[in-house]
Every structure is written in C-alpha cells, then in structure tokens.
Amino acid sequence: xxxxxxxxxxxIKTRGQQVTLSCSPISxxxxxxxxxxxxxxxxxxxxxxFSETQRNKGNFPGRFSGRQFSNSRSEMNVxxxxxxxxxxxxxxxxxxxxVETQYFGPGTRLLVL
Amino acid sequence: GQQVMQIPQYQHVQExxxxxxxxxxxxxxxxxxxxxxxxGGHPVFLIQLVKSGEVKKQKRLTFQFGEAKKxxxxxxxxxxxxxxxxxxxxxxxxxxxxxxxxxxxxxxxxP
Numbered sequence: 061x062x063x064x065x066x067x068x069x070x071x072i073k074t075r076g077q078q079v080t081l082s083c084s085p086i087s088x089x090x091x092x093x094x095x096x097x098x099x100x101x102x103x104x105x106x107x108x109x110f111s112e113t114q115r116n117k118g119n120f121p122g123r124f125s126g127r128q129f130s131n132s133r134s135e136m137n138v139x140x141x142x143x144x145x146x147x148x149x150x151x152x153x154x155x156x157x158x159v160e161t162q163y164f165g166p167g168t169r170l171l172v173l
Numbered sequence: 174g175q176q177v178m179q180i181p182q183y184q185h186v187q188e189x190x191x192x193x194x195x196x197x198x199x200x201x202x203x204x205x206x207x208x209x210x211x212x213g214g215h216p217v218f219l220i221q222l223v224k225s226g227e228v229k230k231q232k233r234l235t236f237q238f239g240e241a242k243k244x245x246x247x248x249x250x251x252x253x254x255x256x257x258x259x260x261x262x263x264x265x266x267x268x269x270x271x272x273x274x275x276x277x278x279x280x281x282x283x284p
Contacts (some may be wrong), residue, residue: 095270102261102275103261103263103274105271105273108271115270116193116269116270118271126174160221161221162218164208164215164217167215
C-alpha cells in the first residue's frame with residue numbers, strides 16, 4: 061500500500077504570496093490532518109478533515125485554510141505569506157481519525173523569503 | 174487551551190545508558206500516542222496507549238500511561254545509536270478530540 065504523499069516537497073516563496081500544498085492519504089483513509097513543524101514550536105496542529113468536512117481546527121490565523129475532496133485528497137492554502145510561515149508542513153492520514161494512529165507524509169518544506 | 178508538555182527537551186546519553194521522556198497534559202486524555210522522528214525524516218508511529226495505567230513494551234522501549242490519563246512516559250533501556258531522533262507524545266483530548274503533540278525530546282546517543 062502506498063504511503064501518504066505530499067507535493068511539492070520543497071517550495072520557496074516570497075512574503076505576500078500565497079501557496080497551496082497537496083496531500084494524498086493512504087488508500088482507504090478518510091481522515092487527513094495538517095501540522096506545521098518548526099524548530100522553536102514543535103508540531104502544531106492546523107486542522108483535521110474527515111469526509112470533506114473540517115472536524116477540528118488549531119489556533120492559526122485565517123490565512124491558513126484547507127479543504128478535502130471526495131477522494132480524500134486534501135489541500136492546504138496559506139495566503140499573504142509571512143517570514144514566520146517558513147516551516148515543514150506535514151500531512152497525516154488515518155482511517156477514521158479519532159482513536160487511530162496517524163501516518164505521516166514526508167512533508168513540504170516551505171521557505172518564505 | 175489544552176497543552177501537552179514534554180520533558181526534557183534534549184538528552185545526550187552514552188550508548189548503553191537508559192533514557193526516559195515524560196509527557197504531561199493539562200486535561201484528561203482519551204488516548205496517547207508516541208512517535209519517533211529521525212533527523213530529516215517525518216514522525217513515525219510507535220505505539221498507542223488507551224487504558225488508565227497501561228504499560229506496553231516494544232523490545233527495549235517501555236511505554237506507560239498514567240492512572241489519571243494525564244501523563245505518560247517512554248523509557249529506553251540500554252540506548253543504541255539507532256535510537257537517535259526526536260520522540261513525540263501526542264495526546265487525544267477527551268473533550269475536543271484534537272490530537273495535541275508535545276514539544277518532543279531529542280535524543281543524542283554517543284557511541
């Protein structure tokens with residue numbers, strides 16, 4: 061079974077731009093969660109989607125948004141990029157999400173200049 | 174909001190020494206998960222604990238979930254260089270269902 065895939069793997073943007081990151085979960089998984097990982101803040105929960113609905117949301121500004129498609133693939137969007145948005149963005153999938161383990165993708169490393 | 178605190182942040186040990194990382198939540202958890210992230214890699218699931226007072230072992234790794242379901246620990250016996258990485262605990266809130274990660278403990282093992 062293929063693992064979680066994320067595209068692109070690396071991205072360089074400038075302040076003020078927007079970015080869209082994509083995540084394809086493991087086949088059969090319906091829950092997709094997104095995390096931001098930085099050296100200073102660790103793993104910060106962004107949001108969780110299940111069956112195309114946002115089920116949980118972390119404490120991030122409205123510039124961070126996401127969505128999930130009917131095939132469970134998910135995208136997250138960050139508008140008006142700031143230098144502090146430079147981070148590794150990780151996507152994780154699970155079958156149902158509530159009590160199960162999460163399988164992480166390799167991440168998208170975003171650098172904002 | 175809910176917090177999951179993990180200590181220590183860093184630990185350097187000599188190969189063969191033991192290592193323990195601790196995780197404490199401000200609220201009751203429905204379950205707790207542990208992940209390991211190797212340098213340059215992504216978090217990989219190790220184990221999940223669900224029951225109060227649960228203890229699980231994986232070879233040299235011992236995981237515990239506190240009686241009150243608010244704390245947990247990971248103990249590695251006789252560390253090896255392959256144990257190097259960052260260990261994260263992640264608690265699932267009983268109230269919100271959110272999975273909140275601890276800050277992680279980065280383990281360095283000197284051969």
